[in-house]
């Protein structure tokens with residue numbers, strides 16, 4: 001009997017705001033092709049350059065399909081196949097010995113969002129490592145600083161539905177490049193533009209999005225809070241404030257107005273590199289064209305003023321009354337609309353008091369750190385992450401991973417730059433081979449992914465990986481016997497209003513559902529205030545600042561926010577950045593169009609799209625350094641350097657150089673990527689990574 005190809009409803013696993021609904025075609029246990037689900041309003045039948053050929057990732061000859069043990073030197077990537085039993089026994093034996101001698105806190109888990117699935121993603125290892133008593137990995141790679149600023153001002157709210165952008169009259173895309181990083185939002189922006197809305201991109205780089213916008217404002221990196229305060233200044237000065245909205249639904253207007261007086265357009269022009277006319281026009285366009293919308297990218301937070309920039313940007317829609325209508329307001333992280341049971345996912349009650357917390361951004365320093373008993377980390381367990389490429393101070397990470405005494409385990413699809421250093425590599429399934437339920441941080445749909453095919457080789461989902469490790473370590477809590485269906489079901493509060501009318505079973509049938517919220521034409525949750533802040537109002541002057549800087553529980557694995565105690569200005573502000581006399585250029589390292597962070601950085605199709613690692617530099621800056629187009633240059637900071645091909649272009653502002661993140665160092669002549677040059681500095685709020693604050697010099701390579 002011959003079977004015909006069948007289709008399965010899936011969901012894209014990636015750490016991306018779009019979370020697409022996928023129709024996968026499967027034949028004889030193989031994925032033949034994938035397609036965007038035409039029935040899903042947001043996906044609308046299209047995927048992207050990363051995922052259009054997901055079958056190539058699933059069935060890549062380079063997939064890790066069996067447990068492996070290192071036989072070469074660290075970093076050499078020479079491995080031999082072993083059984084799961086042997087892999088688990090090796091890990092169990094090493095860990096039990098380490099725990100007996102040094103305690104469990106010398107074991108460092110390290111993970112991020114290789115898959116964003118609710119059960120296989122950010123928190124999948126937390127119950128296991130909390131029960132074990134291992135050190136905590138603080139995960140502030142992405143949006144932690146922006147979330148802190150946003151929540152201080154507006155509270156955890158999905159204030160704007162991206163689908164309602166079609167009703168906007170003016171859209172500011174601020175440190176956001178949706179044509180590359182949020183492609184399924186673009187049709188809504190384009191439709192608004194067709195209906196006469198003005199689209200304004202605020203970005204030091206003339207990105208794909210900037211090229212199709214009506215206005216591009218190329219400000220200096222890290223000056224966003226000054227620009228936003230300048231807008232507030234002009235809006236107040238020119239009587240464009242919606243005083244009725246401000247009186248009813250905000251607190252701290254007088255204090256904000258006083259602060260904004262310090263940001264006259266003339267001063268802001270000097271800070272940002274824009275002209276007074278540009279700043280005034282931006283303010284007038286934004287305030288007068290109601291409803292107006294702001295879409296902030298995650299990149300807004302990547303500097304010493306990023307969190308405060310988000311505070312100022314979150315204040316703007318209240319000031320001009322933009323929240324009154326669908327299509328007005330600010331779009332940050334609509335994840336807040338999903339009733340996720342983080343407590344069930346993390347089991348934070350198992351964290352023992354005094355457990356050390358190590359920020360993933362500083363892993364290089366921590367791998368080399370010692371106390372009076374020796375190295376503070378003796379075993380590193382990496383899953384859903386590729387720190388060698390994505391974390392700062394790559395040189396230190398390499399040095400740390402080379403440590404002969406460090407016992408490193410990596411669960412992966414591929415032998416990544418990180419996995420090259422592993423003692424044991426464990427095979428992980430792709431989304432095609434696992435069950436998961438997907439939230440979204442870019443829209444208001446929940447999506448179900450049912451396995452499309454059986455696991456390949458001996459690959460296992462992360463859920464199963466931790467069930468096996470728990471058994472090996474002798475844990476018998478019922479948590480570690482939950483099936484994937486049970487885990488998925490218990491990770492949401494199905495009685496919450498947002499899930500009314502949606503059941504687990506209905507998701508299995510249809511594949512997706514819009515949360516039970518007003519439709520896009522009627523979505524204006526703050527038309528009459530109702531902000532989830534301590535005062536219930538927009539806090540121009542933030543009461544939460546009194547507790548000092550904080551990291552939200554989602555990023556730090558605990559149910560409560562974590563106050564780090566350092567003081568925070570209760571009003572939005574701008575502080576001059578540190579300059580480096582010897583390194584006058586600012587390096588920014590945004591996302592690559594064809595990669596997903598470092599994902600697909602090893603795949604031919606995406607590599608041929610992305611080309612070689614380049615560094616974009618303005619013609620004036622290049623001429624001063626006798627750099628010619630296409631030559632190999634070194635980009636050097638106080639932390640390290642990497643080589644790239646010079647791309648001389650007016651697409652970057654003078655003083656700014658740009659080089660995309662995501663390239664694998666193992667593919668480069670000098671083995672180094674852009675994160676070699678990025679120091680592990682934090683931004684001002686939420687311990688965000690400050691990788692738009694890196695000062696560099698560029699020279700022809702030796």
Ligand SMILES: Nc1nc2c(c(=O)[nH]1)N[C@H]1C(S)=C(S)[C@@H](COP(=O)(O)OP(=O)(O)OC[C@H]3O[C@@H](n4cnc5c(=O)[nH]c(N)nc54)[C@H](O)[C@@H]3O)O[C@H]1N2
Pocket residue numbers: 015016017142174175176177178180181182202203204205207219220221222223224296297298299300302303588589590591592593594595596597598662692
């Ligand atoms: N193709 C693709 N899509 C992705 C990803 C990917 O790797 N590739 N990654 C996903 C993830 S994890 C995330 S977090 C999102 C990120 O989504 P975005 O935040 O949109 O992505 P970035 O490319 O990091 O930054 C956006 C823009 O901010 C600009 N920028 C940098 N510094 C500053 C600054 O100080 N001020 C201003 N105004 N602009 C600045 C950059 O030039 C860049 O064009 O994308 C997601 N989508």
Ligand SMILES: Nc1nc2c(c(=O)[nH]1)N[C@H]1C(S)=C(S)[C@@H](COP(=O)(O)OP(=O)(O)OC[C@H]3O[C@@H](n4cnc5c(=O)[nH]c(N)nc54)[C@H](O)[C@@H]3O)O[C@H]1N2
Pocket residue numbers: 015112113114115120141142143298383384385386387389390391411412413414416428429430431462589590591596597598599661674675678691
């Ligand atoms: N310079 C610079 N650095 C950055 C950024 C930047 O813009 N510039 N962006 C930052 C941001 S916003 C983010 S979100 C982080 C991203 O940091 P990471 O989440 O570490 O990024 P990825 O490169 O996607 O690495 C995820 C790895 O998980 C693997 N993986 C995928 N699915 C699974 C699975 O189901 N199981 C297991 N075990 N593994 C799986 C993938 O193969 C991949 O190697 O990078 C940060 N670093």
Ligand SMILES: [Mo]
Pocket residue numbers: 015141142143298
């Ligand atoms: Mo991210």
